[in-house]
Every structure is written in structure tokens, then in C-alpha cells.
Amino acid sequence: MNVSTSASGVSLKKAKHRTRFLxxxxxxxxxxxxxxxxxxxxxxYAHPFKSKAKRVWISEGGKTIGYYNLNENREIRVKGxxxxxxxxxxxxxxxxxxxxxxxxxxxxxxxxxxxxRLMICIPNRLVVEIKGASKxxxxxxxx
Numbered sequence: 001m002n003v004s005t006s007a008s009g010v011s012l013k014k015a016k017h018r019t020r021f022l023x024x025x026x027x028x029x030x031x032x033x034x035x036x037x038x039x040x041x042x043x044x045y046a047h048p049f050k051s052k053a054k055r056v057w058i059s060e061g062g063k064t065i066g067y068y069n070l071n072e073n074r075e076i077r078v079k080g081x082x083x084x085x086x087x088x089x090x091x092x093x094x095x096x097x098x099x100x101x102x103x104x105x106x107x108x109x110x111x112x113x114x115x116x117r118l119m120i121c122i123p124n125r126l127v128v129e130i131k132g133a134s135k136x137x138x139x140x141x142x143x
Contacts, residue, residue: 055070
């Protein structure tokens with residue numbers, strides 16, 4: 001039996017057999033392109049259908065401070081256990097621009113524009129959440 005071997009001791013037939021499964025074919029590239037296109041189209045078409053945010057809900061220590069319109073530029077000062085935090089509403093977004101907490105993580109988050117997004121300053125017990133247009137409607141009832 002005449003079987004040639006490579007330097008690693010593996011027969012050449014087995015080595016060819018292994019590399020056949022590792023080659024990238026046209027079909028592999030076509031499937032990857034189709035998946036990338038599908039993912040891109042999903043992101044592109046899903047974005048415009050998001051419901052438009054209209055209000056900002058601000059609470060401190062579990063107590064509602066107020067609901068504010070996102071279309072009106074303003075600054076709201078909220079007193080918490082550590083001091084005064086400042087929430088700025090501008091250009092349809094809300095951001096915490098001043099906070100007395102030590103790490104200032106809430107400020108580093110930047111402005112939030114979309115409904116359902118929220119910012120929390122845990123040390124100062126401040127919550128800022130973007131809400132939709134409807135107030136008081138029930139989404140679902142469970143038992």
C-alpha cells in the first residue's frame with residue numbers, strides 16, 4: 001500500500017478531505033449577503049414605525065415630580081437626597097445635565113429620544129423616562 005504522508009504524519013488524502021469542508025463557496029457568500037441585507041432592511045423599515053414620544057416623566061424617590069412635554073425646551077431642577085439634579089429637555093430629547101452623584105454615570109448617558117428609554121441616577125434616586133402620547137390607557141390585563 002503506497003500512501004504518502006505529510007510532515008505531520010497525516011495522509012494526504014485525509015488532509016485534502018479536511019480542507020474541502022473549510023473552503024468558502026459562492027453559496028456561502030450569497031447566504032451571508034442575503035442575511036446582511038435582511039438585517040439592514042429590518043432595521044431601516046422598523047425605525048419609522050416607532051411611536052413618537054411626547055412626554056417626559058420625572059420622579060424622585062418613587063414620587064412623581066411631573067410630566068413634561070418633549071416639544072418645549074426647558075430645564076427642570078429636582079431636589080434629591082444628595083442635592084439638586086438638573087434635567088434638560090431640548091430638541092425632543094431629555095438629558096440629565098447636572099447631578100450631585102460621585103460618578104456622574106447618569107450624565108454620561110447623554111440625551112434619550114425614544115419612548116420607553118429611561119435614565120436613572122441611583123444615588124440621587126432620580127428617574128427620567130420617555131413616555132408615549134397616550135396617558136392612562138391600559139396595554140393589557142392579566143389575571
